[in-house]
Amino acid sequence: MAQKDASLTTAMAKESSNRAKRPNGNPNVNAKVQDYSSQGVTDNDIFMLPGSDFQLLGFLTAVAALVRLFRIYQPSSVVFDEVHFGGFASKYIKGRFFMDVHPPLAKLLLTLAGWLAGFDGEFDFKDIGKDYVEPGVPYVAMRLLPALMGVMTIPTIFLTLKATGCRTMTAAMGAGLLIFENGLLTQSRLILLDSPLIIFTAFTALAWTCFTNQHELGPSKAFDASWWFWLIATGLGLGATVSVKWVGLFTIAWVGSLTVVQLWVLLGDTTAVPPRKWFKHFLARFFCLVVIPLTFYLGLFAIHFICLVNPGDGDGFMSSEFQATLNSKAMQDVPADVVLGSRVSIRHHNTHGGYLHSHNHMYPTGSKQQQITLYPHKDENNIWLLENQTQPEGPDGPIVGRNAWDTGEPIPVRDGTVLRLYHFVTDRRLHSHDVRPPVSEADWQNEVSAYGYEGFEGDANDYFRVEIVKSLSDGAAAKERVRTIETKFRLIHIMTGCALFSHKVKLPDWGFDQQEVTCAKQGTRPNSIWYIEQNEHPLLGTDAEKVNYKNPGFIGKFWELQKVMWTTNAGLVESHAWDSRPPSWPVLKRGINFWGKDRRQIYLIGNPIIWWSSTAAICVYLAFKAISILRWQRGFKDYDNINFKRFDYEIGSTVLGWAFHYFPFFLMQRQLFLHHYFPALYFAIIVLCQVYDFVTNRISAFGLKDRPAIGRSGVAAFLAVSIVVFTLYAPLSYGNQWTQGACNRVKLFERWDFDCSVFPIEWSHYALESPSAGNTAQTAAPVAQELNDKKSQEVNVTPQPASEPSVSRVEKVEYRDQDGNILNEKQVKELEGKVSFETRYETRTRVIDAEGKEVADGAVGAEGVAPPHPDVERLPETAVDESEDDGRAYPATASPEKDIGKEKSVEKADDGRPRPASEPQEATG
16 A cells, blocks of 8 residues: 555656657557656647648737737726836836835836837826826837737647647637637736736746657657757746746746656656766756746846836835935935934834934824824934933033033943933923823833923933844944944833834824834834934044945845835735635636726626636546546556546646646735636636547547547537627627626626626617716725624715706615625624624715616716725835825925925825725734
C-alpha cells in the first residue's frame, strides 16, 4: 500500500516520464525506451501550421476586432473604474506620485496610449458619468489599447489549443467562445486593467504549452532554438503578467509547479540525463522563469519611479526617506545636534501621519483646551521650542521669553532630559492630564492639549521626559543624545507616566480630519515613537554638523512600495455594493453594475452558456480523475492506455491552471468581484475545448472519431447558441438601447441585479427623448440595515407638474446574506443574536406617474451611476484631494483664518465623489 501511495503522488509525472514510443504509429502500444520523451506526443509547432489555419485565424481575429471595437466610443463618459485608471494616467503625465495596489505595467501602457493621442493630463476622471467629449479627452484611443489586447486573446487561444494537439475546428470553437463572451467583451472595452492581464496570462499559457510540447519530445529537442525561444517567452510572459496585477503570482505558481514536475522526471532519467545535464536543465529554467520575470518586474518599477517625481496624493503612504526623494519634498541639510532652545518639528515614526501640530482651535469636549494633532504638511504650526524644566539663569535672575536659550553655551538634549514643548505660534505648551480624549475614550489614554499663554510659567503637567529608543537610533551618538533624524525617542509624561501617542484614528470635522494624538499608558510601542526632522538654533551656525535623510536608493524604494501595496491590498476588507465571493463565480450568480445613463446601462455579466459549460467541463475532468484514482487503487491498468494518460495529463495541466487562478481567492478576506474570475475562466474555456476534442477526435470508444461531421456540427451548433445568447445580453455589454420587456425576459435570476426599470417600455421612447446630463441616481443593489432600524419612511422631493412623472425617495430596509440573497422576516429573526449585520446605505431612484405606478426614470433625465470599485488606489488618512488647494503653494502663517483654510484641505471628500468604497481602519494601539 505504501508503494501505491507513493506512485499516486507522482501520477502526473508518470505521464511525462513514461519511457515509451509509438511503434509503427500505434498509439496504444507501450514500448520501453531509454529517454524521458512522453508517449503519444507529436511536434505541434505553431509556426508550421498549414496556410488554411492561418487564414481561419485571420478571419477569427477580424471578427473579434469587429465585436470588440463596435461603438467603442460608447458611452462618452467615465465608466466605473475608469475613474481610477484614467486618473492614474493623468498623474503619470503630470508626474504626481500616487499609490495603487497594482503594479504599473498596464497603467503605463494606458498612459502611453493617451499621451500619443494628445492627452495632457488635465482631465481628472473624477466622477463616474463625467463627460469626455466637451473637454476633448482622447478616451477612444485609451480604450483602444485594452480593446486590441482583448482582440489578441482570440489568436492566442487558437494557437494554444493547436499547441495542445487539438483539431483546427476545436481551436476555432475556443476562439469563437472567447469572442462572444460578454464579460470579457465588457471588460476589454474600457480603460481597465483586466484586458492586459488576460492577454499576458494567455500569452504565458501559449508559450508554456509550446515549451512543454518541445520538452515532451525528448532529448533531441532539448536546448535547441525552439526550446529556448518558448522558455524565454514564458519568462517574459510571467514578468508581464505579474507586472499588471499580483494575480500573475498565480500564473507563476502554475508554471512553477509544472516545472518542478518536469525536473523531477528528468532527475529520474539516469540514462539520458546525467547530473551535469540535469543541472543545465535546472539553471536554464531558473534563469528564464525566475531571473527574467524578476528583472522585468524591477524594470517596470524603475520606469514608474522615473515618471513619478513630484509629490502627490500617494506620498502620505510612504516613509520620510521615500518622500524626500520627490521634488519639493527634499529638505536642506539641518544641524545634527538638538539643544535646549532648538526650534524643531517633531514627526511621528510609525504611521507617517505627519508632524506634531497645534492650532488655535479648541476641543469641543473634555478640557476644551487647544487641539493637538498630526498634520501631514510642513507648516509653522508644527514648530516647537524645546525648554528645560526651569528657565536659564541670567545676571538678574531667570531669563524669560522664548529667546531665553539663544545665548550661552548650547546644552544638548540627552536621554532622560525633562523637557517642556512650547508651541511657537500660539504661545501654549504641550500638556496632558487625566482627562479622556474626545475620540478614543479609553481608560488607558489621556487627552493631550496645548495649555497656557504668553508669559505663563506653566505647571507640572507640561513636563515630558525624553526616552531614546536605542534599537531604532542610528549611530552611537544618536543613542546618547538627541540628534536630528537619527534619534528615535519617546516622550513620557512625568505626572501620569503615559507616552505621547498617535494612531490611525482621525478627528471629526471640528479637528479637520487630522490624526488624533493622545497620551497612552498601554499603547503599542511603535505608535509612541517620534523623531525630529527640522532643527534650528541661533547658536548652531553654518559650521555645525549637518544631517539629512538617507537616500533609500532604488531597491529601498522598491521594497518599501511593495510592502505598502501588500498592506493596502490586504486592508480592503469592507463590504461593497457589487462584491461577490468565489463560490458564486463559476455559476455566474451575480455581476457588477458599471454605468447607467439616459435609459442605458452597462452591467458586467458573462455569457451563461459559456460559463456554465466551461464549469461543467471542469467537473467532468474532476469526476474522471476521482474515478481513475479509485480504479488505479483497485489495480486497473487504465494508465496503460495512451489516450487515457494524455487526457489526464494534458487536461489536468490546464485544470491545474484554473485551480491556481481560482482557489487562492478563497483565502482572501478582501473585497472580491466577478472579474477576478476572468483568468480562471480563460483556462476553463481551454478545458472545455480539450474535453470536446478528446471526445470527438481522439477517443474511439464514443464512436465520433470516425464521424468528423458530427464533431463539426457540434461545434457549429454550440457556437450558434453562444452567439444567440451573446446577442441577448449585448445591450448590457455595449450600453445599447433596450426595452424593459427584453431585459426581463433574459433576467433568469433575481441575483442578476441589473435594473430593467431603467429601460423604456417601447423602443419608440428613445426617439422621443434626448440624452440628458442631468441628475444622477445610483442603480445599486438593495442593502443591509441594522436589525433595530426596521421602519420604512417615504420622503417627498420637489413636486413635478401634473403631466410629468414624480420622483420619490423611499428609505427601505432589506437584509441580505453574504451571497446577496434577500432574507425574509422569519430568517432575520432566526439569525438575530447569532450574526451581526453591517449597515450599507445605497440610493435607488423611483419614478412614478400621477397614478402612483412606477415607470422608467429616463423621462426625467435620471442617470444611474454605479458605485465606485475599491480594487484600486486607497487614499491615506492624511491624503489631500489634488483638486483642492492643499496650502503648499502659500507661505506658512499663524493666522487662524488661513490656518483653517489649509487644514480643511485634508477633509474627507464628499460622499458623492467616486472613490474607493472602503478605507479600513487599522488597529489603534
